[in-house]
Amino acid sequence: MTVLEEEVLAAVLASxxxxxxxxxxxxxxxxxxxDLGGTGRSTVMRARVGDxxxxxDRSVVVKAFDEAEPEQLQRExxxxxxxxxxxxxxxxGPQLLAADIEARIVVLTDLGHGRSMVxxxxxxxxxxxxxxxxxxxxxxxxxxxxxxxxxxxxxxxRHSVRQGKGARTAGGGEVATQxxxxxxxxxxxxxxxxITVPDRIVAELGTGxxxxxxxxxxxxxxxxxxxxxxxxxxxxxxxxxxxxxAFRDATLDVAYALVTFPARLAETAVGxxxxxxTALVDAWRSEAQPxxxxxxxxxxxxxxxxxARTLWVWLCTHWLLSGAAxxxxxxxxxxxxxxxxxxxxxxxxxxxxxxxxxLAQSAADVETALRRFWFE
Numbered sequence: 001m002t003v004l005e006e007e008v009l010a011a012v013l014a015s016x017x018x019x020x021x022x023x024x025x026x027x028x029x030x031x032x033x034x035d036l037g038g039t040g041r042s043t044v045m046r047a048r049v050g051d052x053x054x055x056x057d058r059s060v061v062v063k064a065f066d067e068a069e070p071e072q073l074q075r076e077x078x079x080x081x082x083x084x085x086x087x088x089x090x091x092x093g094p095q096l097l098a099a100d101i102e103a104r105i106v107v108l109t110d111l112g113h114g115r116s117m118v119x120x121x122x123x124x125x126x127x128x129x130x131x132x133x134x135x136x137x138x139x140x141x142x143x144x145x146x147x148x149x150x151x152x153x154x155x156x157x158r159h160s161v162r163q164g165k166g167a168r169t170a171g172g173g174e175v176a177t178q179x180x181x182x183x184x185x186x187x188x189x190x191x192x193x194x195i196t197v198p199d200r201i202v203a204e205l206g207t208g209x210x211x212x213x214x215x216x217x218x219x220x221x222x223x224x225x226x227x228x229x230x231x232x233x234x235x236x237x238x239x240x241x242x243x244x245x246a247f248r249d250a251t252l253d254v255a256y257a258l259v260t261f262p263a264r265l266a267e268t269a270v271g272x273x274x275x276x277x278t279a280l281v282d283a284w285r286s287e288a289q290p291x292x293x294x295x296x297x298x299x300x301x302x303x304x305x306x307x308a309r310t311l312w313v314w315l316c317t318h319w320l321l322s323g324a325a326x327x328x329x330x331x332x333x334x335x336x337x338x339x340x341x342x343x344x345x346x347x348x349x350x351x352x353x354x355x356x357x358x359l360a361q362s363a364a365d366v367e368t369a370l371r372r373f374w375f376e
Contacts, residue, residue, distance in 0.1 A: 009033040012043050015105045016062035023098035023107075030060070041066055041243075046110055060097060061111075065104040072243040074160040075173055077101055079245025080108065081160075082146075082153045082220065090145035092138065093222070093239045101160060114233030118264050121227055125269035128261075128276055135230065135257055136280040138237040140287025143250040146220035147291045150247040153220060172212035172246040175223045179311055182318035183209050189321060193369040198362035201310065208311030215249025217292050217304070225253050226260040226331020251301075254284050255308035259316075260331040262346060263339050273346065274353065281305065302354040309350065310363070313343045317370065337374045341367060 013033050020028040029050035036044040043064045065073050080096035094108040120131035146153075183205040190197040222229070223244035231238045257280055262273050269276070281301075289295040316332050317340050318324075334340060344367035351360035 005035070008043055009035060009045055012045055012062055012064040012105075013047055015064060015100075015103055016047060016060070016107050019098045019100045019103065019105050020060070020107055022100075030062070036061065041072070059110040059112075061094065061108045063106045063108065069174075071173060073101060073104060074157065075245050076243040077106060078153065078157040078160040079220075079222065079242035080106065081156050082149070082245070083242070085152075086145055090141060092142040092145075093242070111231060111233050111235075111238055114231055114238075117227035117230035117232065117237075117261075120232065121261060121264040121269070122266050124266050125272050128265055128269040128272070129279055131232075132257075132261060132276050132280040133283045134232070134237045135261075136254075136283030136285075137287055138230075138239070139225065139250075139253050139257065140284040142221075142239070143217070143219035143253070143284075143288050144291045146247075147218065147250075149220065150218060153245075153247055172248050173223075173244055175244050175246070176209070176212035176248070179212065179315055180209050182315045183311070185318055185322070189318065192321060193366075193373050195365065195369045198365055200358050200362040201314070201366060204307050204310040204359070205314055208307045208314075211249035211252050211308060211311075212246070213248075215251070215304075216294065217250040217288070218247055219250045220245065220247055221250070221253050223248075224330045224332075225256055227264050228329075228331045249304070249308070250288065251304040252308045252311075254281060255305050255312055256332065258305070258309055258350075259312045259343055259346075262342065263334070274349065277350065299354075302356075306347075306351055306354060306356060306359060309347055310359070313340075313347050313363075316340055316343065317366075337370070341371060341374075344370065 010033070013030050017028055017030050020030070030047040031050065032048040034046040036046055043066060045062050046059055047062055048059050077096070077099045080094070080099070083091050083093065084095040094111055096106060096108060098107040099105065117131055117135065121128050186197050186202055186205065222239050222242045223246060224241060225239055229240045231240055258277050261276070261280075262270070265273070265276075285295050285301065295301050312332055316334060319333060320335065320337065320340055344363055347363045348360050348367065351357075351363060
Protein backbone atom coordinates (compact mmCIF):
# COMPACT_ATOMS: atom_id res chain seq x y z
CA MET A 1 0.00 0.00 0.00
CA THR A 2 1.35 3.39 -0.98
CA VAL A 3 1.61 6.35 1.37
CA LEU A 4 -1.23 8.03 -0.54
CA GLU A 5 -3.49 4.98 -0.17
CA GLU A 6 -2.74 4.87 3.55
CA GLU A 7 -3.61 8.54 3.85
CA VAL A 8 -6.90 8.02 2.01
CA LEU A 9 -7.89 5.12 4.25
CA ALA A 10 -6.94 7.08 7.36
CA ALA A 11 -9.11 9.99 6.23
CA VAL A 12 -12.06 7.69 5.49
CA LEU A 13 -11.59 5.99 8.87
CA ALA A 14 -11.68 9.34 10.68
CA SER A 15 -14.80 10.42 8.79
CA UNK A 16 -16.51 7.13 9.59
CA UNK A 17 -15.74 7.55 13.27
CA UNK A 18 -17.16 11.06 13.26
CA UNK A 19 -20.38 10.08 11.48
CA UNK A 20 -20.95 7.05 13.71
CA UNK A 21 -20.20 8.99 16.89
CA UNK A 22 -22.62 11.73 15.92
CA UNK A 23 -25.28 9.15 15.04
CA UNK A 24 -24.95 7.27 18.35
CA UNK A 25 -24.32 10.24 20.60
CA UNK A 26 -21.18 8.73 22.07
CA UNK A 27 -17.59 8.24 20.86
CA UNK A 28 -17.02 5.32 18.50
CA UNK A 29 -13.54 4.22 17.54
CA UNK A 30 -12.61 2.40 14.33
CA UNK A 31 -9.34 0.63 13.64
CA UNK A 32 -7.61 -1.87 11.35
CA UNK A 33 -8.88 -0.46 8.04
CA UNK A 34 -9.04 -2.98 5.19
CA ASP A 35 -9.36 -1.68 1.66
CA LEU A 36 -12.29 -3.34 -0.10
CA GLY A 37 -11.77 -1.50 -3.35
CA GLY A 38 -14.40 0.73 -4.90
CA THR A 39 -16.06 1.70 -8.13
CA GLY A 40 -13.73 4.53 -9.10
CA ARG A 41 -16.32 6.90 -7.66
CA SER A 42 -15.86 5.71 -4.08
CA THR A 43 -13.45 4.29 -1.53
CA VAL A 44 -14.78 1.33 0.46
CA MET A 45 -13.15 -0.16 3.54
CA ARG A 46 -13.87 -2.54 6.40
CA ALA A 47 -12.93 -1.42 9.91
CA ARG A 48 -13.01 -2.96 13.35
CA VAL A 49 -15.33 -1.29 15.86
CA GLY A 50 -14.05 -0.60 19.36
CA ASP A 51 -16.19 -1.23 22.44
CA UNK A 52 -19.36 0.80 22.22
CA UNK A 53 -22.92 0.91 23.42
CA UNK A 54 -24.67 1.30 20.08
CA UNK A 55 -24.18 -2.09 18.46
CA UNK A 56 -22.87 -5.61 18.75
CA ASP A 57 -21.23 -5.28 15.35
CA ARG A 58 -17.51 -5.98 15.59
CA SER A 59 -16.80 -4.50 12.18
CA VAL A 60 -18.47 -2.10 9.76
CA VAL A 61 -18.04 -1.01 6.17
CA VAL A 62 -17.36 2.66 5.48
CA LYS A 63 -17.95 4.05 2.00
CA ALA A 64 -16.63 7.47 1.01
CA PHE A 65 -17.81 8.96 -2.27
CA ASP A 66 -15.16 10.62 -4.40
CA GLU A 67 -16.59 11.47 -7.79
CA ALA A 68 -20.23 10.37 -7.58
CA GLU A 69 -22.84 12.86 -8.74
CA PRO A 70 -25.05 14.28 -5.97
CA GLU A 71 -28.01 12.40 -7.44
CA GLN A 72 -26.22 9.06 -7.02
CA LEU A 73 -25.22 9.76 -3.43
CA GLN A 74 -28.72 10.93 -2.52
CA ARG A 75 -30.24 7.83 -4.13
CA GLU A 76 -27.82 5.53 -2.35
CA UNK A 77 -28.59 6.98 1.06
CA UNK A 78 -32.35 6.96 0.38
CA UNK A 79 -32.11 3.37 -0.88
CA UNK A 80 -30.23 2.14 2.18
CA UNK A 81 -32.64 3.92 4.49
CA UNK A 82 -35.53 2.34 2.65
CA UNK A 83 -34.26 -1.26 2.71
CA UNK A 84 -33.01 -0.95 6.30
CA UNK A 85 -36.58 -0.17 7.36
CA UNK A 86 -37.85 -3.43 5.86
CA UNK A 87 -38.39 -6.51 8.06
CA UNK A 88 -35.05 -8.24 8.63
CA UNK A 89 -35.99 -11.28 6.52
CA UNK A 90 -36.79 -9.01 3.55
CA UNK A 91 -33.67 -6.85 3.51
CA UNK A 92 -31.85 -7.46 0.22
CA GLY A 93 -28.40 -6.32 1.34
CA PRO A 94 -26.41 -4.37 3.95
CA GLN A 95 -28.14 -2.14 6.48
CA LEU A 96 -27.40 1.53 6.94
CA LEU A 97 -25.88 2.44 10.30
CA ALA A 98 -25.11 6.12 9.67
CA ALA A 99 -24.79 8.59 6.83
CA ASP A 100 -23.71 12.17 6.20
CA ILE A 101 -24.60 13.33 2.71
CA GLU A 102 -22.64 16.57 2.92
CA ALA A 103 -19.56 14.67 4.12
CA ARG A 104 -20.24 12.02 1.40
CA ILE A 105 -19.95 9.14 3.88
CA VAL A 106 -22.13 6.10 4.59
CA VAL A 107 -21.49 3.43 7.23
CA LEU A 108 -23.00 -0.01 6.66
CA THR A 109 -23.22 -3.35 8.38
CA ASP A 110 -20.42 -5.69 7.39
CA LEU A 111 -21.66 -8.74 5.53
CA GLY A 112 -18.43 -10.54 6.36
CA HIS A 113 -16.80 -13.06 4.11
CA GLY A 114 -18.48 -15.10 1.43
CA ARG A 115 -18.55 -15.72 -2.29
CA SER A 116 -19.53 -13.69 -5.30
CA MET A 117 -22.08 -14.76 -7.89
CA VAL A 118 -19.35 -14.42 -10.51
CA UNK A 119 -17.38 -17.13 -8.73
CA UNK A 120 -20.39 -19.44 -8.43
CA UNK A 121 -21.40 -19.11 -12.09
CA UNK A 122 -17.87 -19.89 -13.17
CA UNK A 123 -17.60 -23.24 -11.35
CA UNK A 124 -19.77 -25.68 -13.29
CA UNK A 125 -23.34 -26.23 -14.47
CA UNK A 126 -24.60 -27.47 -11.09
CA UNK A 127 -23.16 -24.48 -9.26
CA UNK A 128 -24.60 -22.14 -11.87
CA UNK A 129 -28.04 -23.73 -11.43
CA UNK A 130 -27.89 -23.19 -7.67
CA UNK A 131 -26.70 -19.64 -8.22
CA UNK A 132 -29.39 -18.52 -10.67
CA UNK A 133 -32.16 -20.12 -8.60
CA UNK A 134 -30.98 -18.29 -5.48
CA UNK A 135 -30.67 -15.12 -7.56
CA UNK A 136 -34.24 -15.39 -8.82
CA UNK A 137 -35.60 -16.11 -5.35
CA UNK A 138 -33.76 -13.14 -3.84
CA UNK A 139 -35.06 -10.82 -6.55
CA UNK A 140 -38.58 -12.10 -5.98
CA UNK A 141 -38.36 -11.62 -2.20
CA UNK A 142 -37.06 -8.07 -2.64
CA UNK A 143 -39.78 -7.20 -5.14
CA UNK A 144 -42.56 -8.76 -3.05
CA UNK A 145 -41.39 -6.92 0.07
CA UNK A 146 -41.21 -3.53 -1.67
CA UNK A 147 -44.20 -3.61 -3.98
CA UNK A 148 -46.49 -0.65 -3.34
CA UNK A 149 -43.79 1.09 -1.30
CA UNK A 150 -42.91 3.75 -3.85
CA UNK A 151 -44.38 6.65 -1.88
CA UNK A 152 -42.20 5.78 1.11
CA UNK A 153 -39.10 5.64 -1.06
CA UNK A 154 -39.91 8.95 -2.72
CA UNK A 155 -40.30 10.57 0.70
CA UNK A 156 -36.87 9.30 1.74
CA UNK A 157 -35.37 10.50 -1.53
CA ARG A 158 -36.83 13.98 -1.01
CA HIS A 159 -35.33 13.98 2.50
CA SER A 160 -31.92 12.97 1.12
CA VAL A 161 -32.09 15.75 -1.44
CA ARG A 162 -32.82 18.31 1.27
CA GLN A 163 -29.92 17.02 3.35
CA GLY A 164 -27.60 17.17 0.37
CA LYS A 165 -28.90 20.57 -0.72
CA GLY A 166 -29.19 19.25 -4.26
CA ALA A 167 -31.78 18.85 -6.94
CA ARG A 168 -33.41 15.52 -7.62
CA THR A 169 -33.45 14.30 -11.20
CA ALA A 170 -36.79 12.97 -12.31
CA GLY A 171 -37.97 9.40 -12.56
CA GLY A 172 -35.65 6.41 -12.48
CA GLY A 173 -32.42 8.34 -12.41
CA GLU A 174 -29.29 7.68 -14.41
CA VAL A 175 -30.23 4.21 -15.66
CA ALA A 176 -33.52 5.47 -17.09
CA THR A 177 -31.69 8.39 -18.69
CA GLN A 178 -29.19 6.06 -20.34
CA UNK A 179 -31.94 3.77 -21.61
CA UNK A 180 -33.90 6.67 -23.08
CA UNK A 181 -30.79 7.99 -24.85
CA UNK A 182 -30.15 4.56 -26.37
CA UNK A 183 -33.73 4.25 -27.57
CA UNK A 184 -33.52 7.71 -29.14
CA UNK A 185 -30.43 6.64 -31.10
CA UNK A 186 -32.30 4.12 -33.28
CA UNK A 187 -31.87 6.06 -36.51
CA UNK A 188 -28.23 6.84 -35.82
CA UNK A 189 -27.41 3.19 -35.12
CA UNK A 190 -29.37 2.12 -38.18
CA UNK A 191 -27.27 4.42 -40.37
CA UNK A 192 -24.05 3.06 -38.90
CA UNK A 193 -25.13 -0.51 -39.52
CA UNK A 194 -26.59 0.34 -42.93
CA ILE A 195 -29.98 -1.11 -42.02
CA THR A 196 -33.41 0.10 -41.08
CA VAL A 197 -33.88 -1.02 -37.51
CA PRO A 198 -36.96 -3.30 -37.55
CA ASP A 199 -40.20 -1.67 -36.44
CA ARG A 200 -40.69 -4.39 -33.85
CA ILE A 201 -37.40 -3.51 -32.16
CA VAL A 202 -38.35 0.18 -32.16
CA ALA A 203 -41.71 -0.67 -30.60
CA GLU A 204 -40.10 -2.82 -27.91
CA LEU A 205 -37.71 0.01 -27.01
CA GLY A 206 -40.58 2.43 -26.64
CA THR A 207 -42.45 0.08 -24.35
CA GLY A 208 -39.27 -0.87 -22.49
CA UNK A 209 -38.28 2.68 -21.58
CA UNK A 210 -41.79 3.14 -20.21
CA UNK A 211 -41.11 0.43 -17.63
CA UNK A 212 -39.01 2.88 -15.63
CA UNK A 213 -41.95 5.20 -15.04
CA UNK A 214 -44.86 2.76 -15.10
CA UNK A 215 -45.50 -0.97 -15.44
CA UNK A 216 -47.67 -3.57 -13.75
CA UNK A 217 -45.03 -4.85 -11.35
CA UNK A 218 -43.43 -1.83 -9.72
CA UNK A 219 -40.97 -2.50 -6.91
CA UNK A 220 -37.65 -1.31 -5.55
CA UNK A 221 -34.43 -2.17 -7.36
CA UNK A 222 -30.76 -1.33 -6.73
CA UNK A 223 -30.75 -1.17 -10.57
CA UNK A 224 -27.46 -2.98 -11.25
CA UNK A 225 -28.47 -6.46 -10.13
CA UNK A 226 -25.86 -8.23 -12.25
CA UNK A 227 -23.53 -10.96 -10.97
CA UNK A 228 -20.73 -8.55 -10.04
CA UNK A 229 -22.99 -6.95 -7.44
CA UNK A 230 -24.20 -10.15 -5.78
CA UNK A 231 -22.55 -11.52 -2.65
CA UNK A 232 -23.42 -14.81 -0.95
CA UNK A 233 -22.75 -15.34 2.75
CA UNK A 234 -24.18 -17.41 5.59
CA UNK A 235 -27.34 -15.29 5.55
CA UNK A 236 -27.98 -15.93 1.88
CA UNK A 237 -27.77 -13.85 -1.26
CA UNK A 238 -27.13 -10.12 -0.89
CA UNK A 239 -27.41 -7.33 -3.45
CA UNK A 240 -24.73 -4.66 -3.27
CA UNK A 241 -24.32 -1.08 -4.54
CA UNK A 242 -27.43 1.09 -4.24
CA UNK A 243 -26.35 4.37 -5.80
CA UNK A 244 -28.80 3.92 -8.68
CA UNK A 245 -31.66 2.65 -6.50
CA ALA A 246 -35.15 3.36 -7.84
CA PHE A 247 -38.65 2.02 -8.22
CA ARG A 248 -39.39 0.52 -11.63
CA ASP A 249 -41.07 -2.49 -13.20
CA ALA A 250 -39.62 -5.61 -11.61
CA THR A 251 -39.30 -7.42 -14.93
CA LEU A 252 -36.43 -5.05 -15.74
CA ASP A 253 -34.44 -6.76 -12.98
CA VAL A 254 -35.33 -10.26 -14.17
CA ALA A 255 -34.33 -9.40 -17.73
CA TYR A 256 -31.12 -7.72 -16.51
CA ALA A 257 -30.14 -10.97 -14.81
CA LEU A 258 -30.96 -13.00 -17.93
CA VAL A 259 -28.84 -10.72 -20.10
CA THR A 260 -25.81 -10.53 -17.82
CA PHE A 261 -25.28 -14.00 -16.36
CA PRO A 262 -24.29 -15.97 -19.52
CA ALA A 263 -21.00 -14.09 -19.95
CA ARG A 264 -19.91 -15.43 -16.53
CA LEU A 265 -20.76 -19.08 -17.11
CA ALA A 266 -18.21 -21.85 -16.99
CA GLU A 267 -17.62 -23.46 -20.37
CA THR A 268 -19.38 -26.62 -19.20
CA ALA A 269 -22.54 -24.61 -18.42
CA VAL A 270 -22.77 -22.48 -21.56
CA GLY A 271 -24.89 -25.02 -23.41
CA UNK A 272 -27.46 -25.00 -20.60
CA UNK A 273 -28.29 -21.30 -20.80
CA UNK A 274 -31.94 -21.88 -21.72
CA UNK A 275 -32.52 -24.18 -18.74
CA UNK A 276 -30.75 -21.73 -16.44
CA UNK A 277 -32.91 -18.88 -17.70
CA THR A 278 -36.03 -20.90 -16.96
CA ALA A 279 -34.77 -21.72 -13.47
CA LEU A 280 -34.11 -18.06 -12.69
CA VAL A 281 -37.51 -16.87 -13.92
CA ASP A 282 -39.38 -19.68 -12.15
CA ALA A 283 -37.57 -18.96 -8.88
CA TRP A 284 -38.43 -15.25 -9.15
CA ARG A 285 -42.07 -15.96 -9.97
CA SER A 286 -42.44 -18.33 -7.02
CA GLU A 287 -41.66 -15.44 -4.66
CA ALA A 288 -43.37 -12.60 -6.54
CA GLN A 289 -46.61 -14.25 -7.66
CA PRO A 290 -48.37 -13.95 -4.27
CA UNK A 291 -48.12 -10.17 -4.65
CA UNK A 292 -48.87 -10.11 -8.40
CA UNK A 293 -51.24 -13.00 -9.22
CA UNK A 294 -51.16 -12.09 -12.93
CA UNK A 295 -47.67 -13.61 -13.10
CA UNK A 296 -49.27 -17.03 -13.32
CA UNK A 297 -50.10 -16.22 -16.96
CA UNK A 298 -47.04 -17.40 -18.86
CA UNK A 299 -47.73 -15.41 -22.00
CA UNK A 300 -48.00 -12.07 -20.20
CA UNK A 301 -44.88 -12.72 -18.15
CA UNK A 302 -42.85 -13.73 -21.19
CA UNK A 303 -44.00 -10.64 -23.06
CA UNK A 304 -42.90 -8.32 -20.26
CA UNK A 305 -39.52 -9.99 -19.89
CA UNK A 306 -38.86 -10.01 -23.63
CA UNK A 307 -39.57 -6.28 -23.79
CA ALA A 308 -37.22 -5.53 -20.91
CA ARG A 309 -34.59 -7.86 -22.33
CA THR A 310 -34.71 -6.16 -25.74
CA LEU A 311 -34.12 -2.82 -24.04
CA TRP A 312 -31.06 -4.04 -22.13
CA VAL A 313 -29.51 -5.74 -25.18
CA TRP A 314 -30.06 -2.57 -27.19
CA LEU A 315 -28.54 -0.42 -24.43
CA CYS A 316 -25.31 -2.42 -24.22
CA THR A 317 -25.12 -2.31 -28.03
CA HIS A 318 -25.55 1.47 -28.03
CA TRP A 319 -22.81 1.87 -25.43
CA LEU A 320 -20.37 -0.18 -27.46
CA LEU A 321 -21.14 1.50 -30.78
CA SER A 322 -20.94 4.96 -29.22
CA GLY A 323 -17.64 4.25 -27.47
CA ALA A 324 -19.20 4.53 -24.02
CA ALA A 325 -18.82 0.89 -22.97
CA UNK A 326 -16.12 1.76 -20.44
CA UNK A 327 -17.87 4.80 -19.03
CA UNK A 328 -19.64 2.86 -16.26
CA UNK A 329 -18.98 -0.26 -14.25
CA UNK A 330 -22.44 -1.78 -14.47
CA UNK A 331 -22.64 -5.49 -15.22
CA UNK A 332 -24.47 -4.70 -18.45
CA UNK A 333 -21.46 -2.86 -19.87
CA UNK A 334 -19.04 -4.69 -22.09
CA UNK A 335 -16.33 -3.67 -24.51
CA UNK A 336 -16.43 -7.12 -26.15
CA UNK A 337 -18.46 -7.26 -29.37
CA UNK A 338 -18.70 -11.05 -29.06
CA UNK A 339 -20.59 -10.67 -25.77
CA UNK A 340 -23.02 -8.26 -27.41
CA UNK A 341 -23.60 -10.65 -30.31
CA UNK A 342 -24.21 -13.49 -27.87
CA UNK A 343 -26.81 -11.37 -26.10
CA UNK A 344 -28.62 -10.77 -29.37
CA UNK A 345 -28.46 -14.48 -30.16
CA UNK A 346 -29.88 -15.31 -26.72
CA UNK A 347 -32.70 -12.82 -27.35
CA UNK A 348 -33.47 -14.53 -30.67
CA UNK A 349 -33.64 -17.90 -28.93
CA UNK A 350 -35.78 -16.59 -26.06
CA UNK A 351 -38.27 -14.97 -28.45
CA UNK A 352 -38.47 -18.17 -30.49
CA UNK A 353 -39.10 -20.26 -27.38
CA UNK A 354 -41.88 -17.87 -26.42
CA UNK A 355 -43.47 -18.28 -29.85
CA UNK A 356 -42.76 -14.69 -30.87
CA UNK A 357 -41.44 -15.24 -34.38
CA UNK A 358 -41.60 -11.56 -35.32
CA LEU A 359 -39.34 -10.48 -32.47
CA ALA A 360 -37.01 -13.43 -33.08
CA GLN A 361 -36.58 -12.47 -36.74
CA SER A 362 -36.18 -8.76 -35.93
CA ALA A 363 -33.48 -9.50 -33.36
CA ALA A 364 -31.76 -11.86 -35.80
CA ASP A 365 -31.69 -9.10 -38.43
CA VAL A 366 -29.93 -6.75 -36.00
CA GLU A 367 -27.53 -9.49 -34.95
CA THR A 368 -26.61 -10.14 -38.60
CA ALA A 369 -26.00 -6.44 -39.23
CA LEU A 370 -23.80 -6.16 -36.14
CA ARG A 371 -21.79 -9.24 -37.11
CA ARG A 372 -21.20 -7.78 -40.56
CA PHE A 373 -20.27 -4.40 -39.08
CA TRP A 374 -17.73 -5.79 -36.61
CA PHE A 375 -16.29 -8.89 -38.24
CA GLU A 376 -16.72 -8.77 -42.00
